[in-house]
Amino acid sequence: MKNRIAAKNRTGATATAIVTALAAALLVAVPGTEAGTGSSGPAPQFSLDARGGSKISLTQYKGQVVMLNFWASWCGPCRQEMPLLESIYKKYNKMGFTLIGVNVEPDSKDAEGFLKQLQTPVSFPVIYDKDSTVSKAYDVQGMPSTVIIDRKGNIRALHRGYKPGDENEYLNSIRTLVRE
Numbered sequence: 001m002k003n004r005i006a007a008k009n010r011t012g013a014t015a016t017a018i019v020t021a022l023a024a025a026l027l028v029a030v031p032g033t034e035a036g037t038g039s040s041g042p043a044p045q046f047s048l049d050a051r052g053g054s055k056i057s058l059t060q061y062k063g064q065v066v067m068l069n070f071w072a073s074w075c076g077p078c079r080q081e082m083p084l085l086e087s088i089y090k091k092y093n094k095m096g097f098t099l100i101g102v103n104v105e106p107d108s109k110d111a112e113g114f115l116k117q118l119q120t121p122v123s124f125p126v127i128y129d130k131d132s133t134v135s136k137a138y139d140v141q142g143m144p145s146t147v148i149i150d151r152k153g154n155i156r157a158l159h160r161g162y163k164p165g166d167e168n169e170y171l172n173s174i175r176t177l178v179r180e
Contacts, residue, residue, distance in 0.1 A: 044137035073114035
């Protein structure tokens with residue numbers, strides 16, 4: 001009988017340890033920058049070549065709400081999302097908001113070909129992260145990924161992937177931050 005109780009106590013302790021470990025892993029795996037959560041600190045600075053031959057750096061947009069949208073020409077959801085991003089940019093650009101498209105492909109020709117195929121051309125800036133320096137700095141793990149930065153330069157939202165309706169989350173964040 002004592003052996004059964006001891007075994008049961010060890011099993012309970014093991015289960016508690018497993019639950020505790022899983023809870024800790026979840027806290028690490030789910031960063032505080034997911035859409036709808038608070039700030040996670042300063043956005044990493046960058047300067048990259050842009051479409052049209054200029055250079056763009058995040059510091060150029062100090063004091064604005066900035067959306068970084070990481071995309072690739074081969075990404076189906078990116079293709080679906082691009083016209084919606086253009087409409088968001090046009091609507092909120094005059095309110096202290098900018099959107100920067102960050103293409104992650106090693107060859108910018110692929111991005112250019114994709115952008116030329118769009119029915120509605122994009123008017124927001126597009127930069128080329130050919131060696132994934134910026135993508136790594138922002139912990140981009142899939143396409144598309146969207147980061148929203150407040151006027152003080154802090155990351156306020158991170159959204160991974162895209163499905164129809166996600167643009168409403170973007171709009172909620174943008175509206176809130178433009179008013180701050």
